[in-house]
Amino acid sequence: MAMAAGTAEGEPMMDVxxxxxxxxxxxxxxxxxxxxxxxxxAVKLDLPQDSNDSTPPPINPVKNKIVITPTGQTLWNGAPLDLVTLRQYLDQTQTMSPIPELHLQPDPQAKYALVDEVLAVTKxxxxxKMGFVGNEAYSNF
Structure with missing residues (x-):
């Protein structure tokens, strides 16, 4: 036990x-x-729920494809565009009947920030109707 210097033997210690x-x-x-x-x-997407009483979509619906390249370019059906134009295209497709499918295909080397921005625009x-295509490219990662 350590003793405080300068205190007399038998005096109580006053330290806390x-x-x-x-x-x-x-x-x-x-x-x-x-x-x-x-x-x-995370970007939360409300995915459609399967309902048994709804009629199935037409066999050949119009399908639009968004590709995100490793260079940071966003392609709509093969044509480059920016996020503002992408939003305008998506708004137009949501007013069509039947609503066309949207296929999103990000390249495995594409930046996650750009993919996240595209997902936020779709949200x-x-x-x-949206799905991810080309997921087999990620099998090596």
Whole structure:
């Protein structure tokens, strides 16, 4: 046991015992870390639910394809476009009857930020029929 210098033998020690305070602080810190929600970044898409009473879509519906290249270019049916024009095209397709399918094919080397922006545009346009194509390209990753 350590003795304080300059105190007489038998006098009580006047220092505050900080060990319990540190223990309580560590427990509170651990509880705070555990209760912090996990931060996730996701674009939530409301996918259509299968209903048995609806009529099936026509056999050959119009299909539009969005391709995202590794160079950061977005293609609509093979023609380059920007995100504003993409939104206009998506809004036009949602007013058609029947609503055409949208096929999204990002290249495996494409930047995730651009793919995320395209997904956000499709979410804001309330695209009902959308699917990912070319997923076999990701089998080597």
């Amino acid at each position: 015992n900080t060990t319990p305070l540190i223990d309580v602080m560590l427990v509170l810190l651990i509880m705070f870390i555990i209760t912090i929600p996990i931060q996730t970044h 804001r346009a309330k695209v009902e």
